[in-house]
Amino acid sequence: MALNFRFAVASDLHIALPHTISEQTHRFHLVEVSIPALELVLEDLSMLDIDFLLLPGDLTQDGEPENHTWLSKRLAVLPYPVYVVPGNHDIPVKFANDYSIGLADFSSYYDHCGYDDQQRLYYSKQVLPGVQIIGLNSNQFDTSGKQKYIGGLEEEQLDWLEQVLTIAQEKLVIVMLHHNVIEHLPDQSNHSLGRRYMLENRLVLLDILQSAGVKLIFTGHLHVQDVAEYQGIYEITTGSLVTYPHPYRIIDFITDASGQQSLKIESYRVNSLPDLPNLSDVSRNWLGDRSFHYMYKLLTNPPLNLSPEFATQLAPSLRYFWADIAGGDAVLDFPNLPPEVRRYFQSFNATNSIDNNATLLLS
Secondary structure (H helix, E strand, O other): OOOOEEEEEOEOOOEOOHHHOOOOOOOOOOHHHHHHHHHHHHHHHHOOOOOEEEEOOOOEOOOOHHHHHHHHHHHHOOOOOEEEOOOOOOOOEOOOOOOOOOHHHHHHHOOOOOOOOOOOOOEEEEEEOOEEEEEOOOOOEOOOOEEOOOEOOOHHHHHHHHHHHHHOOOOEEEEEOOOEOOOOOOOOOOOOOOHHHEEOOHHHHHHHHHHOOOOEEEEOOOOOOEEEEEOOEEEEEOOEOOOOOOEEEEEEEEEOOOOOEEEEEEEEEOOOEOOEOOHHHHHHHHHHHOOHHHHHHHHHOOOOOOOHHHHHHHHHHHOOHHHHHHHOOOOOOOOOOOHHHHHHHHOOOOOOOOOOOEEEEOO
16 A cells, blocks of 8 residues: 655643643743644644644643643644643643642543543554554653653553554554653763653663564654654654744655655744744743753763863853754854863764754655
């Protein structure tokens, strides 16, 4: 079967109704724009002939029932199917409290977004003839019900996945989860700041997917535009709609006359909104204003291990580093930094420009 279809990806929506918005002074997420930014994206998608929309987690600000309810109802009236998975912000606690839903509640809000079986937080869905979406839950909790910083897939979910992949051998399988499976930053899986965005047992998952011939993973969480590859498997992680550069993707799966399959990725940005015409500049500065603590930790942690005094001196010159990394395809240089520090930050540069717009050959 010659597969040709189009879909969209928007991630880390962090939907927050105005009366639910947190008053935290130094929060990174510009959640004030969450609903108008999503509406603009949905307006754009309404003019395209897409087959489905993927939302790889962090659908809400912090798991508030009102925000889940609003989004669930909004997605239900779209003219194309939507598939979601939970992010760490969607179920920040295992058991519901006065502020957030619990782990067992998530699927009931999104029974029209892949969750036919509300007894579990993962699913497999045939979305088109010959095309299967597998949505996984990568959130982990400790014995007290507190969410763990690092993602993971429990044994039961991995066993289920292997069974599903055995049945789906003749289909194109697209896997979606929130936490990263492949590294998108230098030594991400070993660095204290990057590891929390990754799947703890990622190599187990990659081995399962590789054995089954799965080539496409879609994730979020990192708020960065990036495409990474591991032994023939591509992971496309998409930045957040509430942080610079407010991106979303339109993706075409193409089979040409010779049978060659490819994925054409096009990325777009929400640069302005009716009440915030200079959104791009505002959000870039928003990140810059909040960058010092992160850059300080990056400078004082391995491999640089700079002194607190030296890190304090250098951090301001890296004000827009994370915003540029978030935009994807980064080509950065800091000639005024010491050579060792300069080389380290150059290691974050893109080696090829595939993070935003690219055609990936799949067969």
